[in-house]
Amino acid sequence: MKKPLKVKHKVRVIPGFGLTMGITVAMLSMLIIIPLASVLLYSLRLSPAEFFGLITAPNVISAFVTSIVCALIAAFINSIFGLILAWVLVRYDFFGKRILDGLIELPFALPTAVAGITLSKMYSNTGFPGGFLSGIGLDVSYSHIGIVVALVFIGIPFTVRSVQPVLESLDGQYEEAAYILGASRRKTFFKVILPEMFPSLLTGFSLALARGIGEYGSVIYISGNSAKNGTQVVSYVIMQKLERMDYSSATAIALVMLIISFVLMFAINIIQIRRSRRVNAM
Amino acid sequence: MDYYDKKQNRSQKVTKYLLIAVSVIFIGVMLVLPLISVIVNSLKEGIEFYFKSLSTEFVTSALGVTVMATLISVGVNTLFGIIASWLLTRFEFRGKNTLSTLIDIPFSVSPVIAGLAFIMTFGRLGWASPVVDWINSTFGTDIQIVFALPGVVLATIFVTFPFISREIIPVLNTVGHDEEEAAALMGAKGLKIFRKITFPHIKWALLYGVILCTARALGEFGAVHALSKTRGQTFTLPLEIDALYMSGSADSITASFAVSSLLVIMAIVVLVARNIVEYRAKKEK
Numbered sequence: 001m002k003k004p005l006k007v008k009h010k011v012r013v014i015p016g017f018g019l020t021m022g023i024t025v026a027m028l029s030m031l032i033i034i035p036l037a038s039v040l041l042y043s044l045r046l047s048p049a050e051f052f053g054l055i056t057a058p059n060v061i062s063a064f065v066t067s068i069v070c071a072l073i074a075a076f077i078n079s080i081f082g083l084i085l086a087w088v089l090v091r092y093d094f095f096g097k098r099i100l101d102g103l104i105e106l107p108f109a110l111p112t113a114v115a116g117i118t119l120s121k122m123y124s125n126t127g128f129p130g131g132f133l134s135g136i137g138l139d140v141s142y143s144h145i146g147i148v149v150a151l152v153f154i155g156i157p158f159t160v161r162s163v164q165p166v167l168e169s170l171d172g173q174y175e176e177a178a179y180i181l182g183a184s185r186r187k188t189f190f191k192v193i194l195p196e197m198f199p200s201l202l203t204g205f206s207l208a209l210a211r212g213i214g215e216y217g218s219v220i221y222i223s224g225n226s227a228k229n230g231t232q233v234v235s236y237v238i239m240q241k242l243e244r245m246d247y248s249s250a251t252a253i254a255l256v257m258l259i260i261s262f263v264l265m266f267a268i269n270i271i272q273i274r275r276s277r278r279v280n281a282m
Numbered sequence: 283m284d285y286y287d288k289k290q291n292r293s294q295k296v297t298k299y300l301l302i303a304v305s306v307i308f309i310g311v312m313l314v315l316p317l318i319s320v321i322v323n324s325l326k327e328g329i330e331f332y333f334k335s336l337s338t339e340f341v342t343s344a345l346g347v348t349v350m351a352t353l354i355s356v357g358v359n360t361l362f363g364i365i366a367s368w369l370l371t372r373f374e375f376r377g378k379n380t381l382s383t384l385i386d387i388p389f390s391v392s393p394v395i396a397g398l399a400f401i402m403t404f405g406r407l408g409w410a411s412p413v414v415d416w417i418n419s420t421f422g423t424d425i426q427i428v429f430a431l432p433g434v435v436l437a438t439i440f441v442t443f444p445f446i447s448r449e450i451i452p453v454l455n456t457v458g459h460d461e462e463e464a465a466a467l468m469g470a471k472g473l474k475i476f477r478k479i480t481f482p483h484i485k486w487a488l489l490y491g492v493i494l495c496t497a498r499a500l501g502e503f504g505a506v507h508a509l510s511k512t513r514g515q516t517f518t519l520p521l522e523i524d525a526l527y528m529s530g531s532a533d534s535i536t537a538s539f540a541v542s543s544l545l546v547i548m549a550i551v552v553l554v555a556r557n558i559v560e561y562r563a564k565k566e567k
Contacts, residue, residue: 012373013463015472020369027362031439032387035399038409042402081308088305092298100305102557106313108494109549111501113520114542117527118316121323153312214392216504235394235504242398242508247407254395261390269383
């Protein structure tokens with residue numbers, strides 16, 4: 001049997017490698033990498049003791065806890081509703097489905113500041129449904145619940161749009177097999193469908209979480225930004241430090257945030273690589 | 283058996299309508315209600331007040347700045363998006379995954395940090411500040427980056443950077459590069475290959491990317507907030523909304539909702555355009 005010819009160096013037939021590589025790397029460096037590196041450069045000037053002193057200040061710790069906990073809760077709520085919405089949009093047909101589908105992207109299209117002032121107004125005790133909610137003793141605006149509401153608003157497209165395509169391409173034969181073998185519908189869902197969708201759900205969760213931890217515009221109006229009540233989020237604290245020209249604190253906090261978002265991004269990449277491997281193996 | 287099937291069917295139907303109801307209520311309360319709320323709040327003082335608050339000097343200036351920053355960043359990102367996606371889908375090279383991840387950074391970085399990054403680069407403490415000073419003294423120019431229009435534009439480019447390449451890359455990956463290879467082997471030059479072969483494949487994705495990029499650029503708040511301090515000169519529409527809302531009087535809050543309503547209309551146009559583009563793209567397939 002003849003062995004196939006092995007080309008040692010793959011010949012690039014399509015032109016433009018050098019040119020596109022040059023432009024891409026140059027633009028990426030100038031517009032993204034170098035500015036971010038400046039943050040790193042500046043915070044490296046701080047001694048480790050100074051750095052830890054700045055990021056462990058009580059209001060900074062409290063802001064990190066608020067941002068992370070609220071973003072986790074919101075991402076969890078978004079995962080549940082994201083799953084329901086994706087399911088409804090993929091599996092059922094009903095009047096107004098296309099409008100519902102189109103509306104999912106609204107939080108991407110609506111400027112965050114607009115979302116912020118509107119949500120703040122709606123959930124304050126003079127708005128609707130805020131007035132009704134405060135009547136039953138639930139103050140949403142200027143509390144942690146308000147932050148979660150804003151982050152649910154911002155994050156819902158991430159979870160729906162992560163799950164939807166996977167659900168669309170899910171092969172019906174596994175469900176059928178489970179059903180024929182006598183599994184109840186509930187059991188089929190939890191044992192067959194959910195495990196299949198779990199990676200995409202996790203991706204959506206992480207995306208919503210990453211967005212939520214750094215969110216600024218939609219949160220700062222509804223949160224009330226009170227240090228006493230612990231409703232300041234990290235982005236707000238960075239902005240506050242900037243306004244007071246406290247660049248050391250601002251860069252130190254920003255560096256921690258950057259590390260958190262890189263870790264999350266790394267996690268998302270791993271989930272996706274593992275998923276594509278799994279799909280290829282099948 | 284027949285009875286069992288019927289019962290099964292009914293429980294399926296109950297689940298279906300229950301889930302649809304949950305979805306509609308969720309979307310209604312979380313997404314539609316805020317839209318209605320903006321419009322209602324903006325018209326609180328009547329239609330005359332509405333138009334009056336849209337025609338102040340601050341608002342027209344902010345509109346100008348916003349449109350300028352949006353046009354420039356859409357232009358820059360379109361160029362980058364096409365070039366980067368050509369690179370990432372047409373060639374194999376080491377470090378491709380890393381490059382692709384780096385392009386996505388702005389997705390996961392808080393916009394406030396983007397603003398901070400430019401302050402730490404071009405601001406008084408930034409290492410590039412002497413460079414800018416040198417350019418200004420040598421060429422007799424007066425370029426300001428931070429707290430001036432270039433800073434606003436840079437921040438807007440930063441936050442929208444991956445938007446267009448992210449839309450094009452999956453399309454080019456699915457199409458594959460056999461056609462381009464064939465064309466290149468037959469002697470076509472790069473630009474011709476792009477125009478005749480690649481562009482027809484990516485035009486809808488590109489348009490969709492431009493729409494998303496426009497929406498994000500028009501509405502960017504956090505990054506610009508850190509870099510723009512002069513109302514009436516470097517403020518964008520979202521910053522003007524913030525200034526009106528934060529000044530606290532009932533009138534100015536209504537005015538801030540009036541300005542917001544402009545951006546709500548924009549958001550709705552974006553959503554409709556997105557749906558049309560998606561529909562056309564599917565139809566062409």
